[in-house]
Amino acid sequence: MYLDSTEDVPGDDVDRINVRDNLKLAQVTTKLLLLLLLLLMLMLLLLMLILLLPLMLILILLLLLMMVWSKRGNMNTAALVTIAQCNTLVARCSRQLIG
DSSP states (O other): OOSSOSSOOOSSHHHHHHHHHHHHHHHHHHHHHHHHHHHHHHHHHHHHHHHHHHHHHHHHHHHHHHHHHHHHTOOOHHHHHHHHHHHHHHHHHHHHHHO
16 A cells, blocks of 8 residues: 555554555465466366367377378268268367367
């Protein structure tokens, strides 16, 4: 309060100590709240990664399968439709998990 204020610093030592202690307590509390907020954000990110990881693995496996099929020349319309449907399902599940 007295750091940005035009008011005079209290003349009494007890009041100065109380103001100093309150400022220090506010600084420590702010740092702890920011640390807790950061920890909460990291936990949410980890949870999202855990939920989305199986879907991402399915997508990667489908892409690898598509690459193998295309190199062998066995890529037909039915295979492309199946892969497109799986990709759509993965995208839909991802949107539901996130939103």
